[in-house]
Amino acid sequence: MFKGALFDLDGVIANTADLHFKAWQKLARNYFKAELPIELEEKTKGISRSDSLQVILDSLKITLTSTEFSHLANEKNEIYKAYLDKLTVADILPGIDNFIAELKTQHIRLALASASQNGPVILQKLGLATAFDTIVDPKQVAHGKPAPDIFIAAAQSLNLQPVQCIGLEDSIAGITAINASGAISIAIGDAAKLKAAYKIVADTTQLNLATVTAVFKH
Numbered sequence: 001m002f003k004g005a006l007f008d009l010d011g012v013i014a015n016t017a018d019l020h021f022k023a024w025q026k027l028a029r030n031y032f033k034a035e036l037p038i039e040l041e042e043k044t045k046g047i048s049r050s051d052s053l054q055v056i057l058d059s060l061k062i063t064l065t066s067t068e069f070s071h072l073a074n075e076k077n078e079i080y081k082a083y084l085d086k087l088t089v090a091d092i093l094p095g096i097d098n099f100i101a102e103l104k105t106q107h108i109r110l111a112l113a114s115a116s117q118n119g120p121v122i123l124q125k126l127g128l129a130t131a132f133d134t135i136v137d138p139k140q141v142a143h144g145k146p147a148p149d150i151f152i153a154a155a156q157s158l159n160l161q162p163v164q165c166i167g168l169e170d171s172i173a174g175i176t177a178i179n180a181s182g183a184i185s186i187a188i189g190d191a192a193k194l195k196a197a198y199k200i201v202a203d204t205t206q207l208n209l210a211t212v213t214a215v216f217k218h
């Protein structure tokens with residue numbers, strides 16, 4: 001039986017993944033009069049704000065000074081935070097509340113392993129601030145997803161080894177990170193995209209103790 005659950009946030013606990021891309025689209029329209037190619041939505045999922053901006057600039061073939069880069073990254077965050085204003089408990093993805101409750105009945109420890117610097121604020125708005133034993137600060141890890149650092153740090157924060165944990169993710173970068181950490185990866189979303197995961201469920205309603213216990217053979 002596993003002892004820890006390492007949760008991604010955007011796209012796993014709440015549907016904020018959509019809001020991130022909406023904010024990038026608005027930024028690109030405002031500053032570059034550009035429409036972002038839809039494939040950038042997946043390419044920016046799970047990776048840090050600055051890595052996402054770089055992916056977008058590369059796609060648009062735009063070079064910025066470091067001052068301009070920081071300004072745009074901050075602007076995107078302001079747009080995103082305005083979207084977060086409306087976030088409430090009702091925005092927790094279906095099934096997540098029950099899943100967390102089930103994990104707690106088994107004394108499984110929970111860590112947040114989100115790339116988002118807005119993670120603590122979002123958990124507060126969702127009424128989940130006390131649900132997690134630990135929250136990893138993404139600024140404190142050397143390499144962002146797809147590197148394994150944040151999942152290794154999340155397991156360590158629970159005094160566990162990654163192999164004693166499951167990791168839950170909606171992004172390709174996140175699944176790569178979990179696999180490299182040694183934890184058992186569980187993907188939520190499109191099976192064709194997330195095929196590197198150990199187990200894939202179509203949506204959060206399918207996350208439950210029985211399903212994740214069955215995949216954990218340790």
Ligand code: B16
Nearest residue numbers: 009010045046048049114115116117
């Ligand atoms: P912020 P996750 C990630 O969150 C998002 O998937 C990604 O789109 C975003 O760029 C990143 O957080 C950084 O977010 O700008 O709020 O610090 O999926 O790892 O929970």
Ligand code: MG
Nearest residue numbers: 008010011170
């Ligand atoms: Mg995510």
